[in-house]
Amino acid sequence: MKQFFFPFLTWLGLVNFNTLKADFFAGLTGAVVVLPQGVAFAAIAGLPPEYGLYTAMVTPIIAGLFGSSLHLVSGPTTAISLVVFSTISRYAEPGSEQFIQMVLTLTFLAGVYQLVFGLMRLGMLVNFVSHTVVIGFTAGAAILIATSQIKYVTGIPIPKGESFLHTWVDVGVGIGATNLYILAIAGFTMLSALLLKRYLPKMPHLLFGMIMGSLASIAIGGAQHGITYVGEISGQLPPLSMPDFSLASLKQLASGAFAVALLGLIEAVSIARSIATKSQQRLDGNQEFIGQGLSNIAGSFFSSYAGSGSFTRSGINYSAGAKTPLSAVFAAILLGIIVLLVAPLAAYLPVAAMGGIIMLVAYNLIDFQHIKHILHSSKTETSILATTFFATLFMELEFAIYMGVLLSLIIFLMRTSMPNIVDLAPNPAEPRHKFAEVSEYGLKECPQLKLLRVDMSIYFGSLDKVQRELACIAERQHIKHVLIVGESINFIDLAGAEMLIQEAKRLKSLGGGLYLQGAKNKVYDFMDRIDFVEEFGEGNVFSSKEAALQSLTKRLDHRICATCDKRIFRECAKLPGAKTA
Template identity: 80%
Template sequence: MREIFLPFLTWFGLINKDTLKADFFAGLTGAVIVLPQGVAFAAIAGLPPEYGLYTAMITPIIAGLFGSSLHLISGPTTAISLVVFSAISRYAEPGSAQFVQMVLTLTFLAGIYQLVLGLVKMGKVVNFVSHTVVIGFTAGAAILIATSQMKHVLGIKIPQGESFVHTWMDVFMGIPSINLSILGVAIFTMLSALVMKRYLPKMPHLLFGMVMGSLASMVLGGEANGIKYVGEIPGHLPPLSLPEFSFAAIKQLASGAFAVALLGLIEAVSIARSIATKSHQRLDGNQEFIGQGLSNIVGSFFSSYAGSGSFTRSGINYSSGAKTPMSAIFAAIFLALIVLLVAPLAAYLPVAAMGGIILLVAYNLIDFHHIKHILESSRSETSILATTFFATLFLELEFAIYIGVILSLVIFLMRTSLPNIADLAPDPNEPRHKLAEVAEVGLPECPQLKIIRIDMSIYFGSLDKVQRELACIAEKQGIKHVLIVGEGINFIDLAGAEMLIQEAKSLKAIGGGLYIQGVKNKVFDFMDRIDFLADFGEGNIFSSKEAALHSLSLRMNPDICATCTKRIFRECAKLPGA
């Protein structure tokens, strides 16, 4: 219980003078980076800009204290922001008090989902969701984000709530009315940020782009030429807030909150694991679920909206030399100090400059390298990628997440439902006549005993494949005795056990038998618990290949053995005519 609710006690012991120094500077770097990102992400979510900064102050502290990763930095993210906007914008006007209230409720519900999943030990569920789902969804989300900014970077009037297709139709129809001053500010902002990133990659290029965009807007005449500004951001710490707990609100937002929770968990755990492979840290997926859940629950009471792990900030945090989650706490503290000092300057930040920054963020979301690799290497993963990508563009975002997750699970089940079944025979070139694959080495087989190895598991999904293989051996090959080498069987469920008993009885009825050798301890323990051995026959279960072949050689038809020319087993040397 202490490890679950007080996990920070395990890394408090790592803190010393050196780690505090490293975490201090890593936190300072993270605070500067998240300042423009927080404002941009809030805009994507349809919230006033300060809410992105509030989220970047509260979420990383709670997630750092109650998660398991030493380097993961949580806070507002692009994908989560877009899902939040999609889930709430159908019910309330973005930026309104009602919209903010519903976002806080959505955040609270998402946190509850995540906390419950962590407490019931569902952390490994993320392993069954293909990372391709995240890549496809993020690529689609990036295009949607870029689409949503067209009105801000072009100065074209586009009605609120337009679909992806209709928005681009409006863009093409509005080309003659593009405001060149607004477009100029957006382009200059992007170019400034790109040049800074190219020549000074360690500097906060997005922040630099915003500053240059503000200067460009002044040169181009500002509001006199139609350039709008973000407006002054309140320069204070996150105020207390209260989500709505009415039954109507919870019912209305439950589905969207689950989509936010699921995407947030996939993002956070995936990012934490990618960094853990470099830092050689062992993660606890369940604890990450708990940390993310508590961060959203607590955040909803401090004017924060749903957050998750940030790949950019987490990667920079690790590369900056962070040693413990104290870096996340330092980053939040520094961000609060920066906000208190520079928040009024947002009054000079053009909406077009913000749009340009968001376009850069959207472009960087698309993982071109992995998309190319998926398209070239795997049809099944390509289908997941394409389905999730197009569902993100043309369907409700939460529905797109569900489709991608369900499709990845279906493909996983399809793969496990087709276990590899290999024919085995003794290899005479091996000192102990080790069993080898017949097709691979080209070995002769016994006409009376078929030896097969089943890789993966025997469960309800793979029964059809295993049954068809056993039926083919008995009916088409005319072999009545079948030995299953069980070293590759990970588990057997109740349906699988019942199937094996049924096949054993069928083979026994025609004068043969089904036998198993070398199952793993956990598989044998399961068999023992369900009284499998009594129905299957204890004499048909063997611990070693030698014991199995010695026993089964005595059950073969001696007349067939007398005329057999194969003689592949050592026991065959003792038979007449050998």
């Protein structure tokens, strides 16, 4: 129970001088990396730059201490920043006091959703959301982010609040108004960052790009050529804040907060699992939900906006040799110290350089390799990818998330609603005449007793497929006795049990019967709870194949057996008409 409420107790015993040293240097690396990212992500969210830094100071500490991953680093992320902007910008002017107030409320609500999901032990629900949804949404978000920065890296005047298509129409119309000085600063910033990443990949290339862009702007006298600057960032630690708890605000932001919460959980758990496969760590999805929820709830009272796990910072954290979540705590503390020292220098950072950095961040969001793999390997996953991607570009962002998740769930249900039903027969090549697939081995079948194996589950979604198969056997193959070999049935729900009872009665009325053999223990346990066997027929459920065949061969029409040339069961040797040695 202590580990549920205080999960850091599970790894606190690992801490020693060596782990502290490793975590400190990993945290220092993370603090340097997140400095430019925090400023860029806040700009994407429509917030003053310092709010991205506040988020990078508060959420990693809470999420690290109350989550389950040893290496996940939380904080501001690109996708969530875009959803925050999309949700709040329709109600308030970005950057205004009202906008900030609503963002804090949105963050609090998202944290509450996440915490409730964790306390209700719903961590496994993330398993039902295709990772393709995240890839499609992220790719679409990357293009939206790049589009939003066009006016900052070109100087083309584009009205606020323009849609994706209208923005590019404005770019085409106003391309002649491009400010070449602004474009040059943005291009030089991106080139500097890319060159450093190419030749010194361990260095903070985004920070380097910002510095080079600032120096270039100073060198050419940027203000004289229409270049604007970010302005001085408030050099202080996260101040206290208060979300708006009015009923009107909570109702207004409830839907958007749910989308933020869902996206944040999918991001965090996906990233944590990805790193856990390398570190050989077992994760607790429910605890991760709790950690993310508490971090956002706490963050809303310390001037932070919604955060989640960061793939870049988490990957760097692991690669830098972090041993425990203290690395995330060190990163947050060291970032606070850095901000106090360098915040005034933001007055020399050109908006064009910031736009260039955000462009690079957006490009790196697109997982080209995974997208290519999806397009070549699965039409179903491709449909999920395309739906989420285009919905992100042309619809409200939270609706795009819901659509992608809904589509992935529908496809999951479609797959489980079409269980594979296989014809079986004894294989004479096996010593004990083990059941094998008829189509694979070309086996003979009994003309009176059908053997079936149902792969997956018999539940409300798969009833139609199972019933149609049983009807086909009776009506077209004229077989009235059907034995379902249940070794591959994962579960049977109440609707499935009622269907089996109904089919058993129907076949009995035709002079045959429906039988079940070899179900899993949890299936039998469920049957006991609902008194299934009493209605299905106590003599129709068997524990072994031998017992089933010994009983069922006696129930067949022996007049047909007398002239049958199949005789695939060893029990057939005892029936009338059998050839004697």
